[in-house]
Amino acid sequence: MNKLHFDYIIIGAGAAGLMLARAMAEDAYFSNMSILVLDKDQKKENDRTWCFWEKGPGQFDPLVSRSWDQICFKGRKTSEQFNIAPYRYKMVRGIDFYTEYLKALKNTHNLDLRYEEVIEVNDTGTSVTVKTDQNDYTASKVFNSIFNLKEAKKQTKYPVLQQHFVGWRIKTDRPVFNSETVTYMDFSVPQKGNTRFMYLLPLSNNEALVEYTLFSKDLLPRKVYEQAIETYIDNKLGRPQYEIIEREEGRIPMTCYDFAQHNTRHILHIGTAGGWAKPSTGYAFMPTAKKIPIVIEDLKRGKPLNSIRFKNRFWYYDLLLLDVLFHHNQKGHLVFESLFKNVSPRSILKFLDEETTLLEDLRVIWGCPKPIFIRILGARLQYRQ
Incomplete structure (x- = not known):
C-alpha cells in the first residue's frame, strides 16, 4: 500500500533538501520517524556547479573535483592575483553531490524518495497537506525548497x-x-x-x-x-x-526580503526558498550546510518551525550593498575594485563567511567607496523613519 502520511516531508532533492534528509537519516533521534523526499527530477544530469571556500579539510572534500588557493580579480583598470591560503576555493559538481547523497539515502529504512511534482502545500493548523501530480500527502512537518520570487517582487522595502x-x-x-x-x-x-x-x-x-x-x-x-x-x-x-x-x-x-515570514508552525522554507543564500553574493551551498545542524537541533528541541531564524548583523551589511547595486547598478564594478584594492582577499572571505569581529567588519566596510555608501546609508536610515 502506498503510504500517504509521514512525520516529515522534504520537498526538493537539491542541496538543502538532501543535506537535511541525510542529517536526519544519520541522527538516531529520527530513526523511528517516517520521512518522505519529493522531487520531480531524478537528478541524473550535472545541472549546476557549487563553489565555496574554507580553511583546511571539510565535510564535502570527497566530492570536491577541484580546488585552488589562488584567485584573480580583474577590474576595469587593474588586475591582481592573490594567494588566499589558508583558504582553498573548492568546486563540487551537482551530479557528484546528487549521486553520493542519493546513494547514502537509498537504504535508509524510514525514508522514501518519490519523483512527483508538488502542486500545493497547505498548513491546516494541526498538520500539513502536500498535493502532488500523483498523490495527496499529509505530514506533521514539511520542509519546502520550492523557490518563489513573486512575493519579494511585490514589495519595495527591500531591493x-x-x-x-x-x-x-x-x-x-x-x-x-x-x-x-x-x-x-x-x-x-x-x-x-x-x-x-x-x-x-x-x-x-x-x-x-x-x-x-x-x-x-x-x-x-x-x-x-x-x-x-x-x-x-x-x-x-x-x-x-x-x-x-x-x-x-x-x-x-539577491535580496534581504524576509522569506522566513512565509514559514508556519509546521512548514519551514529551506535553501534559497528560505532566504538561505547570502543576499550580497548569491552563495548558498556552505551557508545552507551551516544552517542544517541548527535546524536539526531546533527540531529535537520541539521548536515551532516559524521560530527558526538566522538574521544577524551581516544582514544589514548585505542590505547596504544591495541598496548600492540596486540604485547604482552601473557602478558595481567600482565597489568591487575598491574592495579588492583596499582589503586583503582573506579578510573579504572571512567577512563573507560571517566570521569577522565588529572591528574587522568596519575595516572591510571602510574599503568600499565611501561617498556612495554614505549616501545610500543616509537614504536607508531616512526610509526607516
Whole structure:
C-alpha cells in the first residue's frame, strides 16, 4: 500500500533538501520517524556547479573535483592575483553531490524518495497537506525548497536583484588557462549599465568552466549571455578552437526580503526558498550546510518551525550593498575594485563567511567607496523613519 502520511516531508532533492534528509537519516533521534523526499527530477544530469571556500579539510572534500588557493580579480583598470591560503576555493559538481547523497539515502529504512511534482502545500493548523501530480500527502512537518520570487517582487522595502548567469564548460585545442588560478571576477567585459563580469574555473590548462554573470534586476535573452562568452573566448583567450562539453545556467535571488515570514508552525522554507543564500553574493551551498545542524537541533528541541531564524548583523551589511547595486547598478564594478584594492582577499572571505569581529567588519566596510555608501546609508536610515 502506498503510504500517504509521514512525520516529515522534504520537498526538493537539491542541496538543502538532501543535506537535511541525510542529517536526519544519520541522527538516531529520527530513526523511528517516517520521512518522505519529493522531487520531480531524478537528478541524473550535472545541472549546476557549487563553489565555496574554507580553511583546511571539510565535510564535502570527497566530492570536491577541484580546488585552488589562488584567485584573480580583474577590474576595469587593474588586475591582481592573490594567494588566499589558508583558504582553498573548492568546486563540487551537482551530479557528484546528487549521486553520493542519493546513494547514502537509498537504504535508509524510514525514508522514501518519490519523483512527483508538488502542486500545493497547505498548513491546516494541526498538520500539513502536500498535493502532488500523483498523490495527496499529509505530514506533521514539511520542509519546502520550492523557490518563489513573486512575493519579494511585490514589495519595495527591500531591493530585489538577481545573480543570473550562463556557463560553458569548454575544452580547447591548446593550453590557454592557468590551471592553478580561479578568475573570481573579471570586470573587463563591457558593463552596459549593469554589474557584469566573467567567472572562470580552470579544470586543466585546456579545460574550464566559463560563466557570464550579472548582478541586476532583469534577465537577458539567452543568446546575449552566449555571445558574451564567445567574445570573451575570442578576445581574452586568444581565439582557440574549442568544444562545449557541458552547459549550465541559473539565477539566484539577491535580496534581504524576509522569506522566513512565509514559514508556519509546521512548514519551514529551506535553501534559497528560505532566504538561505547570502543576499550580497548569491552563495548558498556552505551557508545552507551551516544552517542544517541548527535546524536539526531546533527540531529535537520541539521548536515551532516559524521560530527558526538566522538574521544577524551581516544582514544589514548585505542590505547596504544591495541598496548600492540596486540604485547604482552601473557602478558595481567600482565597489568591487575598491574592495579588492583596499582589503586583503582573506579578510573579504572571512567577512563573507560571517566570521569577522565588529572591528574587522568596519575595516572591510571602510574599503568600499565611501561617498556612495554614505549616501545610500543616509537614504536607508531616512526610509526607516
